[in-house]
Amino acid sequence: MATSTRIFSFGLGHSPSRSLVKGLARATNGCFVFIPPNTSVDIHVGEQLQKALQS
Structure with a gap:
């Protein structure tokens, strides 16, 4: 996995x-x-997406 890859995970x-x-x-x-x-x-998906796009 690339060092810049980030995972935003969900527990359902x-x-x-x-x-x-x-x-x-x-x-x-x-x-x-x-x-x-x-x-x-x-x-929750929207919040995670916002966090992912901040960086």
Whole structure:
């Protein structure tokens, strides 16, 4: 993976792999978010996209 590649990860539902979601983002200098069940993902995706575009 290129050193400039950043991963912005999402944990969806009742029991996402917290260590995987966090680990991918932290290892690549990205960000992560956990989205609970029955929650619209639109806002969270927009926030992650804004973070990705800031750099």
